[in-house]
Amino acid sequence: MVQQTIEELYIQVLERKKNPQEGSYTNYLYQKGLxxxxxxxxxxxTEVILGAKNNKEELIYEASDLLFHLMVLLVEKGVTFNDIKDELGSRLGQKSLLHERKDWRGE
Ligand SMILES: N=c1c2ncn([C@@H]3O[C@H](COP(=O)(O)OP(=O)(O)OP(=O)(O)O)[C@@H](O)[C@H]3O)c2ncn1[C@@H]1O[C@H](COP(=O)(O)O)[C@@H](O)[C@H]1O
Incomplete structure (x- = not known):
C-alpha cells in the first residue's frame, strides 16, 4: 500500500501555495480564503467525532480529511511544520520532567 507521511502532505500542500496547479482542490481552498x-x-x-462513534474505517477516513485541511490551514497562516515539531518537542521535555518529579516524590 502506498503511504504518505503528514510531513510529505504538508510539503505538497505548501508546494501548491507556491506553484498553483489547475484542478487542484488545495488551490481551490486557497482561492476561497481563510x-x-x-x-x-x-x-x-465534527466528522471525526461522528466517525469515531461509528467505526474505525470511518474514523481513519475522516481523520485523514481533517489532517489534510489542517495542513492547508497551517500553510495559509504561515505556520511551518518545524513550528509544530518544535512545540511538540518542547512538550515532550516538559512531560519527561513532570514524570521525573513524580518519581522523586515516589508517586
Ligand atoms: N489529502 C488530500 C485530501 N483529503 C481530502 N481532500 C479533498 O477534500 C474534499 C473533502 O470533501 P468534502 O465533501 O468535504 O468537500 P467538497 O464537497 O469536495 O468541497 P467543498 O466545496 O465542500 O469545499 C474532497 O474534495 C477531497 O478530495 C483532499 N485533497 C487533496 N489531498 C492531497 O493534497 C495533495 C494535493 O492535492 P491537489 O491540491 O488536489 O492537487 C495531494 O497529495 C492529495 O492527495
Missing amino acids: DKILKKVGEES
Missing part, C-alpha cells in the same frame, strides 16, 4: 478553510476544518472535526 474563512472557507476554517469552515472545512470545523466540518471535518
Whole structure:
C-alpha cells in the first residue's frame, strides 16, 4: 500500500501555495480564503467525532480529511511544520520532567 507521511502532505500542500496547479482542490481552498478553510476544518472535526462513534474505517477516513485541511490551514497562516515539531518537542521535555518529579516524590 502506498503511504504518505503528514510531513510529505504538508510539503505538497505548501508546494501548491507556491506553484498553483489547475484542478487542484488545495488551490481551490486557497482561492476561497481563510474563512472557507476554517469552515472545512470545523466540518471535518465534527466528522471525526461522528466517525469515531461509528467505526474505525470511518474514523481513519475522516481523520485523514481533517489532517489534510489542517495542513492547508497551517500553510495559509504561515505556520511551518518545524513550528509544530518544535512545540511538540518542547512538550515532550516538559512531560519527561513532570514524570521525573513524580518519581522523586515516589508517586
Ligand atoms: N489529502 C488530500 C485530501 N483529503 C481530502 N481532500 C479533498 O477534500 C474534499 C473533502 O470533501 P468534502 O465533501 O468535504 O468537500 P467538497 O464537497 O469536495 O468541497 P467543498 O466545496 O465542500 O469545499 C474532497 O474534495 C477531497 O478530495 C483532499 N485533497 C487533496 N489531498 C492531497 O493534497 C495533495 C494535493 O492535492 P491537489 O491540491 O488536489 O492537487 C495531494 O497529495 C492529495 O492527495
